[in-house]
Amino acid sequence: MFHKEGHKIILITFIFVIASFLLADSFISIKWLQTTIMIALFIFLILILQFFRNPKRKTKLNNQQVIAPVDGKVVVIEEVFEPEYFKEKRIQVSVFMSPINVHVTRYPVGGKVVFSKYHPGKYLVAWHPKASEENERTTVVVENETYGKVLYRQIAGALAKRIVNYAKEGDKAIQGEDCGFIKFGSRVDLFLPLDTNIKVQLNQKVRGGESIIAETNE
CATH class of the missing domain: 1.20.5 (Single alpha-helices involved in coiled-coils or other helix-helix interfaces)
Known part of the structure; x- marks a missing residue:
């Protein structure tokens, strides 16, 4: 498919x-x-x-968990200041996609899309520290009734020249469903609450729609 x-x-x-x-x-x-x-x-x-393959994934819906939005390797797990939407500190988890990975972006949580914005920008290599702020990107925030608000950011890379984002403010987000596509290599950043329980490690490979990135401590 x-x-x-x-x-x-x-x-x-x-x-x-x-x-x-x-x-x-x-x-x-x-x-x-x-x-x-x-x-x-x-x-x-x-x-x-x-x-352009789009394999079916078996997502186990769970409002207490954040799942990987894309296939790839975890390259960042750190506490950062998120300046665009939250304007406060969050835990950032970044997944890097090589050109051979599946490039479908999937909703990491279910809920309501409360923010969606496209930013034109540069095409620095996706792992560059400034890529999250300076590259072409889209920022989407989904509000989940249990987990709270989760921000995910699609970021273009040196090869990625087009980001497709289907999420619009007011849309119903279903965990694991298709919400976009990034053409030819890039990364996706997740910004999570500080008290979240991270379930992945650096350099770990994850599968979009299936791998658990984090869960609540409740």
Whole structure:
């Protein structure tokens, strides 16, 4: 199954690869060169297909837990000052996505979307300390009746040139459901209450919609 954000690109890629196959077969007489070009085109097609894959995830709905919004590796767990919405200290948990990860963004908690804003910006590498404040990004806050307000931020990276955000203020957020997509590598930051119980460690790999990032201490 492929994400809807990739349907157009996948179709264009198929047409390009088939046309290139036909041209290579017709106009290149050197066999080894013809074979090399065809293998390269096939690998390119496979990379595009795997990038836009959208695997089903079995989310266990739980208002006391925050789940991973994306696939990737935990690269930040620290107490920071969140200046845009909360304007106070929060626990930041950041998940970095490489180009080979699934790039679907999923709601980390269920509830009501109370804030959603897009920010144009730079394209620093996603792990850069300033990426959260200076890169192109979207900020979304979901209010959960048990957990409180959780902020997640989609951040573009050096390769990511488009962020797709479906969350709009007033929307009902269902934990684990599709809420966006980031094209070609990036990261997502979570900002959680200071008294939250973090359930992941640095460099741990997580699966969007399934891995538990944190839970309440209640």
